[in-house]
Amino acid sequence: MTRLAARTALPLLAVLGATGCANQAMPPGGPLDDDAPLVLAVTPKDRSTGAPPRAVVLQFDEVISETPRGARELRELVFISPRSGTPRVKWERRRLEIRPGTAWRPNTVYSVIIKPGIQDLRNNGLDTAIRLVFSTGGPIPDTEVDGVAFDWVAGTGSATAVVEAVGPIQGKDTTLYQVAADSSGRYALRHLPPGPYLLRAFVDRNGSRTIDPLEAWDSATVTVAGRMQADFYAFPRDTVGLRIASVAVEDSNRVLRVTFDKPFVPEQRFPPEGIRVQRPDSSLVVVRRVQTRPEKLRADSLLAKAKEDSAAAKAAAELTPAQRARADSVARVKRADSVAAAQRAEREARRREAQRTGRQPRPVDTLPAPKMQRPTLTAELVVTLDAPLAPQTQYRVEVANVRGLSGVVRSPSRTVTTARPPRDTARPPRDTARAPRDTARAPRDTARAPRDTMARLLLPQPGGAAAPRSRRP
Helix, strand or coil: CCHHHHHHHHHHHHHHHHHHHHCCCCCCCCCCCCCCCCEEEEECCCCEECCCCCCEEEEECCCECCCCCCCCCHHHHEEEECCCCCCEEEEECCEEEEECCCCCCCCCEEEEEECCCCEECCCCECCCCEEEEEECCCCCCCCEEEEEEEECCCCEECCCEEEEEEECCCCCCCEEEEEECCCCCEEEEECCCCEEEEEEEEECCCCCCCCCCCCCEEEEEEEECCEEECCEEEECCCCCCCCEEEEEEECCCCEEEEEECCCECCCCCCCHHHEEEECCCCCECCEEEEEEHHHHHHHHHHHHHHHHHHHHHHHHHCCCHHHHHHHHHHHHHHHHHHHHHHHHHHHHHHHHHHHHHCCCCCCCCCCCCCCCCCCCCCCEEEEEECCCCCCCCEEEEEECCEEECCCCEECCEEEEECCCCCCCCCCCCCCCCCCCCCCCCCCCCCCCCCCCHHHHHHCCCCCCCCCCCCCCC
């Protein structure tokens, strides 16, 4: 290597060595972080009034993830009410800047709600919502409309429900206030300006925050003046009546279970003469009783309870008062032990989950689930016949004047074929006993005449050949 080449190579090696040292990362270590991000500051301040802000800014104590829990991106967690287009969310490591799709309106009360889901880089997430209210003009009204948005068909509160208030009801300049329901379907629309509103709740299955044609919804007209409550029972609206989805034959061909594709109104009653079960020769099968699914379950439960009470009363009559008191005490102890065992199992499951994930378990929601004040919907009828249906025969079942939830009345029908009768597997037993074989045989005559080998040697063989000589000495 020449002297010039050596002078050129030394600085290059030094640069490469420095670059290699700079790319080395710090070894992992430090205490385990299992705490959710903490909100240090919010701008503008809660319940502030004045000029519109540039943006709503949230400052956290650590870097938060761009991928929230339970959503594809951060803007899906943000609700700005009244609605002004799709929210815009800018991520800056420890900061979030939130803006509406359009500019902030003057003289408007805004509510900004961030649903649970923000998490840090170690997947420690916030389990509570962040709420902020401010005004770009006058004072903030102290009004509230709360309640539950039920998915009436499912019979539970909807975790994906969106509740909105449209006001004023008449006029061109309508303002749309929106809020998302929590995991149990509860919602709260706060700080609405007093006046008439059209309230509407819908099950937002695709996350578009608008009512799609096939989504369930419910609405009500109210006048907001203070605090009030409004529950919603959402169900899909359509102009097509119900149809029979399936007919199952049960209980030795004596019971028909008719299932519709959608629920019918809960107050409808089905008389036996409204159910037609037609034979192939156009004659009708007599229907004895028609029950909805809840009525059938209630009747079966009452019958089972009556049998259990009868058996318990019979057993208690045979006990002395002291034995009866002891049996009641043992039953109470068993019930208490079962409750304690369930609680221990739940605590153990939470401990194992925390040990597996390395994070503290989420707090248990002790608030009871909301209960519907309306009857539970059903789409099933249980038809009991006076006589069993013939096997392997086609029947036509028709239900007259079925009213759907949308008010459409229809008389749907469907054919059903009964199964073939079961094969008789009980066959007469085969006679496997065989006659004994006669194993006694006549003794064989093993006595043979002695062979005269000398005469055989001396006698001439056929053809005149001489007898073979014996090879024995």
